[in-house]
Amino acid sequence: MLTRRQTLAVGAGGLAVxxxxxVGWSATADDIIAAFTGGATPGSDGIFLDVPExxxxxxTVPVGVNAPGAEEIIIVATDNPQPGVATFRFxxxxxxxxxxxxxxxxxxxxxxxxARMADGSFVQAAAEVxxxxxxxxx
Numbered sequence: 831m832l833t834r835r836q837t838l839a840v841g842a843g844g845l846a847v848x849x850x851x852x853v854g855w856s857a858t859a860d861d862i863i864a865a866f867t868g869g870a871t872p873g874s875d876g877i878f879l880d881v882p883e884x885x886x887x888x889x890t891v892p893v894g895v896n897a898p899g900a901e902e903i904i905i906v907a908t909d910n911p912q913p914g915v916a917t918f919r920f921x922x923x924x925x926x927x928x929x930x931x932x933x934x935x936x937x938x939x940x941x942x943x944x945a946r947m948a949d950g951s952f953v954q955a956a957a958e959v960x961x962x963x964x965x966x967x968x
Contacts, residue, residue, distance in 0.1 A: 859906045859913040863944055863954070866904050872944055872954035879943045879955035888935040888961040896928040897945035897953060903929060909939035935961050 857865075863872075880894035895903050895918075905915040918929045927945075935941070942956040 857914070859908040859942065862904070862906055862914045863942065866944055866946070867952045870952055872952035874953060874955065876947065877943060877945050877953040877955045879941070879957050881941050881957050881959050883958075884960045884962065885935065887963050888937065889963075890932045891935050891941075891959060891961070892930070892932050893941060893943075894928065894930045895943040895945070895955075896926075897943075897947070898927055899948050900927040900945035900953075901948055902946045903927075904944050905929075905931075905933065906942045906944070907933060907935055907939055908942060910934070910936050935959060937961050 876899065877895065877897040880892075880896075882892065885891040893905060895905065897903055901920055903918045903920075905917075906913050907915050915933050916929075916931060920927050933941070938958065938960045940956050940958050942954060944952060944954045946952055
């Protein structure tokens with residue numbers, strides 16, 4: 831059972847934590863990619879990124895990534911307020927190493943897909959998507 835004083839201390843501590851800036855929100859797209867690759871330079875062969883050249887609505891932009899032999903794929907939107915969009919991990923029983931999803935884009939920007947392959951190497955593909963109606967606060 832917490833005393834009144836302990837309850838107030840816990841509440842004040844929680845309030846103080848919420849006032850601090852969030853570390854994950856300040857990460858840039860380059861920071862996210864570097865953290866994922868461990869600083870390694872990704873190649874470009876063996877990954878295919880399918881995004882529209884022009885998206886009429888930034889709220890629902892279709893993205894497809896195919897990377898045969900990948901163990902993990904990340905998708906990054908370079909100019910979104912939170913650039914890390916998604917992470918997909920594939921198990922040994924995965925039938926294919928491809929993903930398809932819809933993402934929000936706040937405006938015209940690059941969409942980047944990076945895959946960690948089974949041999950430990952990394953491959954990357956990027957494409958610019960022109961957004962005519964904003965999705966993330968645009």
